[in-house]
Amino acid sequence: MIRDPVWQRLHRAGAVSAGLAVVLYVAALVIFAVVAPPPTAGGAAMLEYVDAHRTVYIVRQVLWLTPSLLLMVVFLALAVALRHLDKSFAAIAGMISVASWAVSSAWPTTGDGSLAMVLLSDEYAAAPTSAAQAPFVAGAEVLIALNDVPAVIGVLQTLGLLLISLLMLKGESWRGLAWLGVSTGAIGIVSEVLRPVLGWAYALYGVLLFVWLIWTAIALWRLSTGKPRIGGASDGL
Template identity: 45%
Template structure:
């Protein structure tokens, strides 16, 4: 049955609690597997940070590091930037699943989430001085003579500063998590625990992304909460996609 005032196709149980529209099952499954891929793409560079030398944060030194550890750097770059793709699918799946609970919040949260990842892909960069343009500068730096290298190092410094500046894409991602987590409390298929975790992660993310240039290691709190939220959301979406419609 359709919930009163709810989205068309939204099912409710005898108590009136809305359930996800079962016709969107393939999207829920795609969101579940995308959430798993997101977590894996987060874990890969984390492991590399532990087992490989930490990249420097200054221009010339970073260009030399990229030249010497190209595979590591490119893997980290592709992982951090590439996770925007599965994140878009997750945000879309969560928004659709919640449309019977709160259409407006679900739509705004989903829009924020998808927009944030599109911006991230367009910028092609992420925190920790990861940017595809630095690979190009590294190639030029190695081929340049001593006269041209200072200019290339200065260009790298400017790109590093821009990469590590406040990211509107990151703020929108955190805002999307916060908004989508609010109606989860009223959705039995997500529940209050995930809702609370998402609100904490979203609030911490907004503060962390806004203060990223000065917050230092405080960013790690958000960095831990983010993949945990995605992992639990993925598990919930997988359960929703496989549950038989009542």
């Protein structure tokens, strides 16, 4: 990659963002492992669970959501770092990647719940009768269903990763990272489409994404400090 001092801060921000995203994802997984799991069905049961685990539930949802903002910076930094290989390709890959992570912040569910569930839980607890609680139970069941269906956003996120990695293959540096990204993106697309039937097998994509993010953090940091050689030959530096 060609180091440009003008973009040094962006590359460094991308490196830090990639590292922080991994930390937040791991923290969310730790909480998921040590706290009693939420029910997988039943709107009323879910709302009662959220009421009983309110603080932990909110923290976990925030931990799943915040990396979306960080990954916008990561992919923007990558698109800028790779622009000399193919400006048009970099613009398309960057746009898809950044936009997909931006839109995910507005999606009502995180794949592990929803912050909207907290509001529904409060209203459910305050409702005086079963009839008054019914609309909030229905809303919770809708959110549960949305968590279980494949989201176009998830497919676009993995497509963006695949495109960025294919662009990276056009250069001579970061070859190992590029091939890992291609594998992660391809497996990620399949995993997102088949998520309802994969079960724990979906975790394979998550593991690959963690490894890719750690490697990306190192690569962008080295680029920002003028030491780009990682996973391949130096490319014009």
